[in-house]
Amino acid sequence: MKREGENPITIREVARCAGVSIATVSRVINDSLTVTPKTREKVSAAMIGLGYTRNEVARSLKIRHTRTIGIIAPELSNTFFMEVLESMEKVFSQRGYTMVICSSSNSVEEEQKKLQVMMERTVDALVIIPVSDVSDHFQGKMLSSIPMVIVDRQLPRLHTDTVLTDNRYGVQQVIKALVQEGFTRIGFIGGSLHIPTAKERYAGYLNAMEEANLTVEGEYVFLEGAMDQKSGYSSIQRILQKQDHPQAFFIANDLLHLGATTYLMETFSPGNRPSLVFASFDYLSYSPLLQFCHYAVFQPLEEIGKSVAELLLRRLDDDWEGFPQQILFKPEIKVMHANATPQLQFPIQDSGKASSQVNC
Template sequence: MPKTTHRADRHPGSRYGNRPTMKDVAARAGVGLKTVSRVVNGEPGVTPDTERRVQEAIDALGFRRNDSARVLRKGRTASIGLVLEDLADPFYGPLSRAVEEVARSHGALLINGSSAEDPERERELALALCARRVDGLVVIPAGDDHRYLEPEIRAGVATVFVDRPAGRIDADVVLSDNFGGARDGVAHLIAHGHRRIGFIGDMPRIHTAAERLRGYRAAMEDAGIPVEDRWMSLGVTSPERVRRAAQEMLSEPEPVTAVFAGNNRVTVTVVRVLAEGSRQVALVGFDDFELADLLRPGVTVVAQDSAALGRTAAERLFRQLDGGLIAPERIELPTRLITRGSGELPPAG
């Protein structure tokens, strides 16, 4: 008995009205399979007449090339992955968009996912993207151990980290100058006469938060001001806790006269607290945010260019892809102090 082709195997697990393939197009146009491939890919060596026939068959059948099969054959997917913390965070929108634009200019698509600041989820996502055989990966780390990516990198997946460095592996990373930015911001407050300056920021295990704290300390030390513990509030993330921390600093016997906010979420909450109180307190925040100029007073910030972070990272990624291996590098982008009023208030009381 001859082997039978098992009908049920022809389209396993598919509910689709079978899509036409190149074979179908070839049959309809009365040409060979490879000729269709040539037409679809614009390869030379097809007479105009044949090309026309093939094109007609394509249109008639509504054929669209199956890129999965193409990828399988060619080894490259023309897509890159982006793992970030939260797409809904306004900081990451422009970053993501910038990565997308660079990808687009290289003919690649962008697949992205949010880690929700969960290391395990970051890992899952990154590995899922690798299983899809993305050509490269841009990662905004949530975790601090990225050794799980070693086999992937060895296998040729270009990888660039953004915003925070990779943990326990040597890889390209693009950062803002968190230390310098924070130091400048705090120095700005000091220059306007403040000495009791509060710092509210994220957990120091997060690299950016640690660097900004270091910047704060450096500026204070440069000015010869000893920092008191009660001026610093670390690991504060939820709006409620930021609120409480700010209120505490402001209700001491010798309250702070200025606050440096470690990121935009903190800044916004502090603005709210200050708006409720009567005392005039200076404020500089890390990260710019929309409408900061419309508040009264306008909020002085240390701005980082999130689009530039994304663009730089993506360009670096494609340089890896085009040029083969290059030594991992750490690229630091400058921040910019934008004065709008809140940071120039003199100490009150």
């Protein structure tokens, strides 16, 4: 075994220990089919015994690729992001690619730093879930030579492939459902309009309210800060300090929804809880447990992740047909039958199971 402070074990030493040529060791390292199982076993045993590790950085300089995909997401605690990444990993691993994942911590500055780290690691391609609508740092010469797919958020002036959900459609459908239940005052809990998904979902809310001829009450529209549990918690707390608040609210993502529900569950005893009704983006595994929710917008996370990976692999195979391509998923509306009116129907029954592709 190599002791700390010693020079790394070389291929020459492995070859000497195994009693084979340096070329044979190289073939074993590169999984060549020309090596017999007996020889492969002998070389592998020598590598383990000596503590040999392959220098991936040096190797990548020779073969000009690292078989790694760089992933930058705003936060790794977000269930939506992690389920999409898990689906992507299944596809990438089948082709021998490994994902390098990091968080930008909902900061443009951190996003820029992590992007630089990915470039220094010479990743073969990038998947970016952007923090905001700031896109200048994705347009430099440094990124012109590698494929990149933007997920979940569309950035202005950025000429690249994107995979998106039709946010406006999803919000409009759940607002319509609340109206069908008889709600005429509907508030909005979202995030900063510099976050592309927050902006799109707010636009969907405004469109739906206008179509229903309902008034948007500004004091019950929350567009501040990150779309996280803390913001959801504080927003519903502030709402309940007002006596004449609406009974129904659209909540722009699952973390805001969790925060709002947590406040209600912690603050009020079961028989004393306010009769609030929520409609929300997203529908995740735990959504049926959120007892204030009547409707949730379901995004096909597995299909989204698969589409991202397959699109990126096409680009890595030098297939640039239709570039830049936009894949747009139409979400499905889930009715929480234990809480909501069960007879409601939505216009598209198979939404979320198929995607439409638009070449920009």
